[in-house]
Ligand SMILES: [Zn+2]
Ligand SMILES: [Zn+2]
């Protein structure tokens with residue numbers, strides 16, 4: 001009988017250790033994930049809460065390789081473009097954009113804070129009225145959180161749009177949100193060491209104007225321009241603006257024309273990554289290092305950091321914004 005038991009024992013031993021290995025790997029992966037989302041921010045910092053274009057990834061109805069597997073196996077790191085801003089000393093936290101992923105992004109923002117703080121941000125800054133940038137506000141209303149007077153900083157047309165159109169107007173009348181008017185090129189002092197400067201940029205402005213923001217902290221500053229028409233349509237020089245800050249998070253909706261069946265790039269109102277890289281070709285390496293491409297269409301190959309295109313961007317001295325990255329200000 002004994003000689004039967006030995007092989008069985010060996011088999012059991014093997015299968016056990018294999019299972020143990022798998023459990024160990026899962027545990028390590030979970031621990032890493034936990035660590036990533038339970039990181040606390042010190043000082044004044046920006047946190048990337050999302051990098052994808054308005055429609056997300058996967059995009060509804062997409063049957064191409066970029067999305068086809070993501071409907072059943074979503075990638076939790078693919079969230080719509082948003083930045084968190086935390087001032088630890090003054091115990092304040094802010095969010096740029098109220099995206100379709102606002103539910104988790106507000107929670108992550110809170111979790112990054114190393115101080116006791118409310119579930120909602122101390123202020124929300126919106127760039128414009130396209131779906132990826134403001135519709136998350138709906139979660140503050142009666143059907144969801146029924147929030148109390150959350151401050152939303154808005155440009156004049158954006159303010160009128162929210163006040164005069166449902167369901168947003170209901171948030172205003174119910175005082176779930178409190179609209180605070182801001183103006184082009186007028187600084188907003190949030191805390192003694194934190195100021196925000198909105199500036200108008202050219203974009204498809206059906207319902208509101210579009211702004212970018214300069215975020216100025218105690219030591220460093222950042223540009224945030226998630227949506228803009230071609231750089232030469234802007235009344236400012238992007239190269240000069242980059243030289244005046246420490247980080248620049250800029251529109252990188254498309255990599256090149258291949259994503260759009262080789263349509264003429266000049267007709268698409270965004271600066272393609274290859275166009276931006278051409279424009280920035282001769283700027284100092286130190287300025288290239290400040291640039292973080294963001295706001296990726298579902299088709300953009302750089303979402304995959306291991307893609308040839310992403311490698312090309314990085315080799316040229318630029319960065320590809322990654323969710324959960326933290327930047328000291
Ligand atoms: Zn957008
Ligand atoms: Zn797709």
Ligand SMILES: [Zn+2]
Pocket residue numbers: 128130203227
């Ligand atoms: Zn837009």
